[in-house]
Amino acid sequence: MYRVASIGGDGIGPEIIREGKKVLDAAGEKYGFDIEWHDFNIGADRYLETGEVMTEDDLRELGRFRAIYFGAIGDERVAPGILEKGILLRIRFHFDQFVNLRPIRMLSGTTTPLAGKGPGDIDFVVVRENTEDFYVGIGSRFRGSQKTLLSVERELYHAEFNLDIESDADELAYQIGIISREGAARVIRYAFELARTRRKKLTSVDKANVLSDIYGLWREVFSEQATRYPDIVTEFTFVDAVTMWFVKNPEWFDVVVTPNMFGDIITDLGAMIQGGLGLAPGGNINPGGTSMFEPIHGSAPKYRGLGIANPMATIWAGSLLLDHLGEHRAAAAVVSALETAISDRVVTRDMGGSASTSAVGDYVSQAISGN
Ligand code: IPM
Ligand code: MN
Numbered sequence: 266m267y268r269v270a271s272i273g274g275d276g277i278g279p280e281i282i283r284e285g286k287k288v289l290d291a292a293g294e295k296y297g298f299d300i301e302w303h304d305f306n307i308g309a310d311r312y313l314e315t316g317e318v319m320t321e322d323d324l325r326e327l328g329r330f331r332a333i334y335f336g337a338i339g340d341e342r343v344a345p346g347i348l349e350k351g352i353l354l355r356i357r358f359h360f361d362q363f364v365n366l367r368p369i370r371m372l373s374g375t376t377t378p379l380a381g382k383g384p385g386d387i388d389f390v391v392v393r394e395n396t397e398d399f400y401v402g403i404g405s406r407f408r409g410s411q412k413t414l415l416s417v418e419r420e421l422y423h424a425e426f427n428l429d430i431e432s433d434a435d436e437l438a439y440q441i442g443i444i445s446r447e448g449a450a451r452v453i454r455y456a457f458e459l460a461r462t463r464r465k466k467l468t469s470v471d472k473a474n475v476l477s478d479i480y481g482l483w484r485e486v487f488s489e490q491a492t493r494y495p496d497i498v499t500e501f502t503f504v505d506a507v508t509m510w511f512v513k514n515p516e517w518f519d520v521v522v523t524p525n526m527f528g529d530i531i532t533d534l535g536a537m538i539q540g541g542l543g544l545a546p547g548g549n550i551n552p553g554g555t556s557m558f559e560p561i562h563g564s565a566p567k568y569r570g571l572g573i574a575n576p577m578a579t580i581w582a583g584s585l586l587l588d589h590l591g592e593h594r595a596a597a598a599v600v601s602a603l604e605t606a607i608s609d610r611v612v613t614r615d616m617g618g619s620a621s622t623s624a625v626g627d628y629v630s631q632a633i634s635g636n
Pocket of ligand 2: 529530533
């Protein structure tokens with residue numbers, strides 16, 4: 266028996282989570298476990314009613330679970346950033362979910378926009394650092410010109426810019442990225458361990474040629490860790506180049522580890538090459554704490570309640586959740602049931618089919634039960 270928290274959230278979130286729970290329950294029945302779901306009312310509706318985005322109570326309650334099953338947040342009635350930062354990022358940071366695990370795997374039966382590539386070519390995992398980098402929330406806007414910034418920068422960092430920029434601009438903004446030695450080390454170690462269970466290749470993605478302080482440290486830590494894993498083949502790539510290689514030679518990649526913001530960007534690209542955002546799952550993992558599993562896509566408010574949203578990314582995220590709980594056979598069964606639904610063309614409109622959200626959930630559940 267497992268106790269799992271669930272947050273449907275906004276837009277299509279509640280309907281896709283409903284299908285995900287249905288499928289995980291079917292997997293439990295087949296593989297001999299029960300899930301006791303604890304639903305949390307967190308999201309735009311409650312925020313608009315009570316003004317609360319996330320309360321201390323919510324966090325304390327959520328902290329009693331090893332896993333949270335998360336739909337999506339984001340609502341057109343709320344200014345961008347409030348719910349994203351107040352809920353999603355808050356949970357990731359509060360529970361120190363330092364690994365954002367994003368499989369980029371083309372399931373059989375799906376199509377990729379990459380000409381000449383098939384399921385055997387697109388099968389890697391992005392391990393995105395999830396608690397540092399430009400996501401730490403340190404930044405500000407203030408009065409001043411570009412010159413002010415440069416002089417502040419000289420003072421603070423002894424930057425050696427010999428620029429003489431006159432500017433009329435009267436407002437400045439900056440945002441700071443932070444990488445810590447231990448923060449980088451722990452996620453890089455996780456990626457090395459994961460590579461050990463796979464094809465034993467690990468690619469580090471950074472931009473150390475320009476952002477040389479922050480990603481210079483990242484590289485140094487990567488190199489240190491690499492000496493402890495002589496069985497793993499390693500390589501460095503720059504983030505701009507990696508977007509090119511994902512498209513040209515996805516088969517080169519096995520495990521990819523990267524700082525937070527680059528991980529955000531390259532996993533949307535990854536989602537597209539593996540068959541679309543409707544299929545891309547993610548896990549926010551704290552191996553010793555409370556982890557959260559969600560589709561990579563957002564809440565798509567305009568499709569809310571129409572029964573056309575694709576629940577597959579959420580169902581796949583449910584498979585990652587089962588893996589996390591140690592139910593590996595059930596987790597694998599969920600992914601093969603997705604493949605069954607895809608080859609039988611029981612898919613939603615975004616994947617070229619006409620099945621409803623709940624018809625996909627039903628079909629995947631039956632595919633698990635019937636096996
Ligand atoms: C993601 C999303 C989030 C992120 C947003 C909604 C805060 O884009 O999970 O990739 O940037 O991490
Ligand atoms: Mn993103």
